[in-house]
Amino acid sequence: MVKQSKVQLMLTVLPVLSAGLYLVGAINRESYLLEFGVDESLFVQSIDRVLLQGFSSLMSFGLMPFIYGLFIALLLVGAVILAVFLSVFPVVHRIHGAVQRRLLSATDWVRKVGRGALPPAPTLVKLADKSEVLYGYILLLVGIASFLVAAVILSSNLGKKQSQSDKKLWAEGKHRSALVVIDDEAAIAAFHITCGSSHCAFWTGNEARVVRHDQIKRLNVKPAMEKREAK
Structure with missing residues (x-):
């Protein structure tokens, strides 16, 4: 069971990590060449070269972005630990039960407004039961997207600054x-x-x-x- 969970974790993390490194490397190279006025379509790199450039770009972001990223990661870990810790308290179970009752009452209200025209909605009931899992997935997807966007922006700026530095040093x-x-x-x-x-x-x-x-x-x-x- 533990081995299966580790494999599942790797299958989930590796595609996201690879996609992130590829985006960072591709955007970094594109912004570097565009600052010189060069069309990057004439200089296509292999996937492994792009991934390597993405990794080196992350290492070149500097100390402050690294600290920010570490701080965000610590906050996420702390939030997960806090959620696990709070989940054992009865008050949290009461709050979750209240949210479920509100969702179910909303379903009953919709049925009454429709005067029986609407069929029962077991999907909505299941959705209420699994609301915590749904919220977790949504937050996870938002977090992954935010990281990728931030990494792409940093990579683009880094490529531009690197080309400007190369011009100046060469001159x-x-x-x-x-x-x-x-x-x-x-x-x-x-x-x-x-x-x-x-x-x-x-x-x-x-x-x-x-x-x-x-x-x-x-x-x-x-x-x-x-x-x-x-x-």
Whole structure:
């Protein structure tokens, strides 16, 4: 029985966790590329890469979001423990019984208003009996949705800030720089944003250039200026 409950817990938690990490990773990458003006559809990543980026994004949110998340988790655990503790008191049973009686009286009132036109509603009676379970599921779904929305918003902001930081560091010579020759053009210094299966994207300081692999005649990536001077 215990083993079955653990399996059920894993089957419930893993899909939510995977979906959350995938959303965070995908939104983070999309906002990062959009800040450069690059269409992310040309640079599709595999699912495992997106999940890895989602996990690294969560680790990069900073101390304060981590503290907030931990505080929320502690509040949820405390609420569950409090609910279990209070459930043993007779007053809680009386309150629950009063709620059930109100629901049942509402059903009787609807029947009277309909003058017998409405058939008995056993579903509503069962709903009243299982109201606590229903409320628990609703709160759980709302909590999961709230977490996913908050994680997506944080991930989007993080991707945008990361791209802005990369632009600034590259302009100051504190980030890696690429010397690239495209077709028959002169070599240009640019920040190497990313590469996909068919295209690569570069930031020249004024605009982003997305070129096909066959257009790149030469590509040399150099470390940041400070690292070269240190050597």
